[in-house]
Amino acid sequence: MRRYFGRKLLIYGLTFFVAVTINWMIPRFMPGDPVSSMLSRANVAQPEAVEAMRAHYNALFGFDLPLWRQYLNFWGALLKGDLGISIWLFPTPVTDVIIRAVPYTLGLLLPSILLSWFAGNRFGAFAARRKWLDNSVLPVGYVLTATPYMWLAILLAWALGIVAGVFPVAGAYGFDLQPSWSWEFVGSLAQHWFLPFASLFLVAFGGWAIGMRNMIIYELEADYVNYLRALGAPMRLVRRYAFRNAILPQITGLALQLGVLVAGALVTEIVFSYPGLGHLILQAIQNQDFFLLQGTFLFIVIGVLIANFVIDVAYVLVDPRTRTGMGGQA
């Protein structure tokens, strides 16, 4: 088991290393000059001022140093938690900007991932029982997974927000409120949270339901099921076993889907102007704020890596085979 986790951690470590390296490389090796494009946004008239700013940013990027020095400095700054200064919200450090946004993204992602996973699996297993249910649920599931996150978000915002007027469609709380622990504020928070959550939940739910339905059908073909049936075991028991075994690949699937789910959350936030990381990314792109963009990228990668590790731990807890097989006692 130690070996198993050791391997996983090695992969995650390497992934982080690769992510940081990509982050470092892209501004330096992509066509185009990030400093010039930042300056072009600055709208400064005097050429001397432009030159001064250019010198400042060049020094910040460290473009005048040899490449290997630039790379080491980059890591050094990173390890100190220094991701640079945001241009959009000058002069706030990027780290601060991101930390302010992270709770909103997590508040959307965690509940939608976990709830859609549990509900989707239950529902998929249930659908596999009856043919009519299967035939009616399956198409709906496929439509849901095929829906682009932002489109469902737009539809919900339009139908429930604009047309029906039930839910607000922008921001995380009312414009007239200040963050506090009052009932009013929490209520407004929940109201603003619901639609983005619902769109994330629905798309992911369809995917899990279909995945589970297919896994269950596959499991019901397994030898142990045939044996149980030959001994007259009731379907109740058989289904319980099949569900339990089919859930294992779904846990792996959760790890594989993390990237897609995060991407979904980002575009959903953009639709609802929800002040999470997705909103930051949009602002960073529109304001050519490369420090912010890169910082957000690193934060997301770290988050995904941590989530992957949590899923690995969960898998080992659920599947006895990894414990016995990899524990070295067999």
Next chain:
Amino acid sequence: MSEASPEAQPRTPTARREALHFALRNRKLVVGTIIIGVFLVAAVFGPMTIDHKPTDYVGPPMTPPSSEFWFGTTTFGQDVFAQFLYGLRSTFLVGALGGVLAAAVGMVVGFVAGYRGGWVDELLNMLTNIVLVLPALVVLLIVNAYLGVRSIGVQALFIGLTSWPWAARAIRAQTFSLRSRDFVDLARLSGVRTPKIILREIAPNMSSYLFLTFILLFGSAILIAASLDFIGLGPTDSVSLGLMLNNAARWSALQLGMWWWFIPPGAGITAIVGALYVMNVGLDEVFNPKLREM
């Protein structure tokens, strides 16, 4: 291939005939194929029926669907239907290019890792896992943000380069199990070299599987591209369904109640990707005799 036996009657393999039999009777496959076919025809021939550029200002702004402008017009008086047809074209293009590239990388990595095994496998496996863990869209955001000029080709290129890992994994597993089949050994005993064995012995056995993989990659490339477009990192030189959504959101189509602007592009993407997924299941049922009974 059977030059040794020209006198023997070349029979259609029953397996292939069975597959066809099931294919025509599989509702999922038939429905999925028809939907894809209709959209594909619209994407290929539709733009030819339109005599102006999709971005031209051809009509009065903000008109709901009418007999003249089937899908209405935008805030600026652009023809939404024309944009939709051109957008379909981009969508299919990005899906096909991205899907083909991802499938190609996935196949090379999967075949080599699965066939060679040993340290080559270890190394490729590690690479696959790293790319797999990295959230593709976020990497694409970073890359695209630095690109001043963005085209569909470049978009597809980067999508292909980031979305191959799960395909590589699946193909590796298949190759690994096929490699131990005796006909591979027999080919080696016949003096056939490794690349030829992979190409002519192993790959044909997974052709259905490879096709399914490609369909899924096709679908996911379309979805990723749509997300990129929506964030504002779409192609700078053409129209796409994702960009239409981006424009609709940016110019407050929601608040203005211009449903004809944002419903067609999203519905188009959903229909195409959904049809691809349903086709995939249908094909799986056709190829996999175990599922036929369901």
Next chain:
Amino acid sequence: MMLKLDGVSKVYRVGAFGGRELKAVSDVSFEVGEGEVVSLIGESGSGKSTIGRMILRLASISSGTITFDGRDITSIKDRKEYYRQVQGVFQDPFSCYNPVFRADRVFSMIKEQYFPRVGADEWRKRVAAALESVRLDPGNVLGKYPHQLSGGQLQRMLIARAVLLDIRLLVADEIISMLDASTRIDVLNLLADLRARGLGILFVTHDLSLGNYVSDRTVVLRHGKIVEMGRTDLVFGNPVHPYTRSLLASVPRLHTKWADVATGDDVPCAYHEAPRDSRTRPGLAEVEAGHWVACAGCAASGIEEKKIKEKA
């Protein structure tokens, strides 16, 4: 001797980075001559198939040498030259054919690789002759897909493929264990016919009665080591190693029930009973002319200590 194995071992590394070692074959030496059938008998895990794969160069040799006509087979750079003389037939006939192609592709593959210049007509004649030599009607089997043919037909076609190449050594790995009882004997008889044409055959099997039926000499393997070997009539007629004896006692026979077979367990170790100068092969004593046996205890695990004690 045409084929000679000298101290051949195979070590597998298991675990992700080759953490543990698994010795599948250790220190095996035997020979196969022209026109001779040698059966290699062992249960699962005895390393018998690994030996076959090493001879066919489908698996690497960890230590020791395999020579063919006196040449180390790993030194033969051109594999085709080697495969021109040595071929194999495997256990599962259905797995030997690529299911998406016609079965006769095994012939066209050979033509492409070895006889590109032979004309189509001439080749057709050769294929027909080879098929007839394994008692198949060409019209019945050519142009069909593997699933349209029976296991017996498929195995015969593979033997015909070897005949086409005019090989000198055939490694037949469990070639009839998946065939039906009513047809397997005919395939076995084919091996005997090939032998009459001067082919050397290594017949790998777990079935003692089949090995006994067809072979001139027998090698009994256990856990990758030879426990007993020699002329088939001697090994089966007078088995001296307890493992060979127990194997023979376990074989289900047609006209005798298990209870009637005498096991005779408590025989002394024939290896150590035999005079020292009879240890003519490493680890094996020649108990009678052309019949070798390993130490009874040595066959079990813990061989290392035994060897040390022996030296002391």
Next chain:
Amino acid sequence: MALKVTDLRVYYRTLRGEVKALDGVTFSVADGEIMGLAGESGSGKSTLAKSLIRLDGRMRHVGGTVELDGRAMPLSDDTAMDEFRFRKVSLIPQYSMSALNPTRKIGKMIGELLESRGERPDRAELERRLELVGLSKDVLDRYPIELSGGMKQRVVMVISTLLNPSLLIADEVTSALDVSSQKAVATTLLGFRDHGLVTSMMVVTHDISLVYQIADTIMVMYAGRLAEKAPADALVNAPRHPYTQQLISALPEVGVRYEDRRLTGIPGNPPSLLNPPGGCRFRDRCPLASGQCAEQPPFAEVAPGHFVACWKAE
């Protein structure tokens, strides 16, 4: 009479039509009898074994009856059959190595299975039976992956016989095993009968010499029909059906060498069961065939307990 099968017909649905895998078989198995059921691939032996416990999705019960201990078994009614399964008729499947749920501890799984059938688990009895097949009670606290293939098979053997069924069907249980384990498994089966854990047994196999070691009677099937059933010794030493005769003479035995006695197989192939020809199905391969064979011979008793379906076997 423990098992009485009358004119049983079970067909397989395929694309090209119905395969008449089991086409009218009539036989019986007495209390305490171990019957070996031998045949080659496609003979219908597995179909027969499956039919008696659970038809799979593509099998259709076309006709005939099966009585177990005097009660008719509703073969085609999956739910009604549950009452018979496990208690009256039980199965040791060919896939024993993968027959256990991989994510449940074995003891827990057995407990849940018994409970679901309304039986009370008797821990002491379970342990005693494990001991009988040479397993310690520790296996109950293990997951299947922690056991070797042989151990898993023995666990399955214990589970299948736990409710002392009247009829135990052992489906090719020895075919994947080494010679020495074959003997152990076969002896264990014999022990089940001798200890009274099962009343009668049907041992399905393609290996006549193996089943000869433990069976009281052997029944040979060919192309979906019965060829011969007789006491084991009579069947092996004095077979009456030409198919059985040729089959047995094609088996090499230890001590037989081809130089001394060249054995021969049976030329030809069995007929397709999609549209089998009328009459005796072996007649195309039979050296004794005559015009009379165009008519299906009855499965007649030619000597006490010796049934043969052949016009020439008198």
